Amino acid sequence: xxxxxxxxxxxxxxxxxxxxxxxxxxxxxxxxxxxxxxxxxxxxxxxxxxxxxxxxxxxxxxxxxxxxxxxxxxxxxxxxxxxxxxxxxxxxxxxxxxxxxxxxxxxxxxxxxxxxxxx
Amino acid sequence: xxxxxxxxxxxxxxxxxxxxxxxxxxxxxxxxxxxxxxxxxxxxxxxxxxxxxxxxxxxxxxxxxxxxxxxxxxxxxxxxxxxxxxxxxxxxxxxxxxxxxxxxxxxxxxxxxxxx
Numbered sequence: 212x213x214x215x216x217x218x219x220x221x222x223x224x225x226x227x228x229x230x231x232x233x234x235x236x237x238x239x240x241x242x243x244x245x246x247x248x249x250x251x252x253x254x255x256x257x258x259x260x261x262x263x264x265x266x267x268x269x270x271x272x273x274x275x276x277x278x279x280x281x282x283x284x285x286x287x288x289x290x291x292x293x294x295x296x297x298x299x300x301x302x303x304x305x306x307x308x309x310x311x312x313x314x315x316x317x318x319x320x321x322x323x324x325x326x327x328x329x330x
Numbered sequence: 331x332x333x334x335x336x337x338x339x340x341x342x343x344x345x346x347x348x349x350x351x352x353x354x355x356x357x358x359x360x361x362x363x364x365x366x367x368x369x370x371x372x373x374x375x376x377x378x379x380x381x382x383x384x385x386x387x388x389x390x391x392x393x394x395x396x397x398x399x400x401x402x403x404x405x406x407x408x409x410x411x412x413x414x415x416x417x418x419x420x421x422x423x424x425x426x427x428x429x430x431x432x433x434x435x436x437x438x439x440x441x442x443x444x445x446x
Contacts, residue, residue: 215373245433254420257433304374319434321366323373
């Protein structure tokens, strides 16, 4: 199946600094990627939809100026957490959408996630 | 709007006994339903999916799920649990014919513990 990677897998940063997380589709092109956030012992919550060559679509309550998303190529989307604070500490997961053969049918492949800790 | 309810946050079974993880969904349209598994410090892996074909869906690692429209359920089962099945399981819904085009809506997760 399709492989999605994320880098870094873990990052610790100081409060007030910015952190960039990369999501790559390794053996396929993805026009659409999704960014999710997972709190400890909680489910995944969609943050935004990243479309190659256009602005990301953010979910209600997600600050687009704080969580900057760039999808500059068909294999790479980045999430930058700007001016990070301890409450931004979380597990961030991306997924890439792939046509799965049927009419208008897609499948989503998930990256392994990035654990962000802000001190 | 669509939503998913996983009825048990934690399930514990003995190795070799059956597994049942319960999931109910709510959707205004015909849904596509998925089960994903997340092992500690690993990415989400698709176990199986229902996309309006056969109501009994077989997945990987011996898991299967049955779509019951009348009960709005999509419970995950396995005849015999293995130690390696211990993980977090998510029931997921996507609405519309363009399955997977939109982001997925995740249930709250069920942690499966397998006792030796």
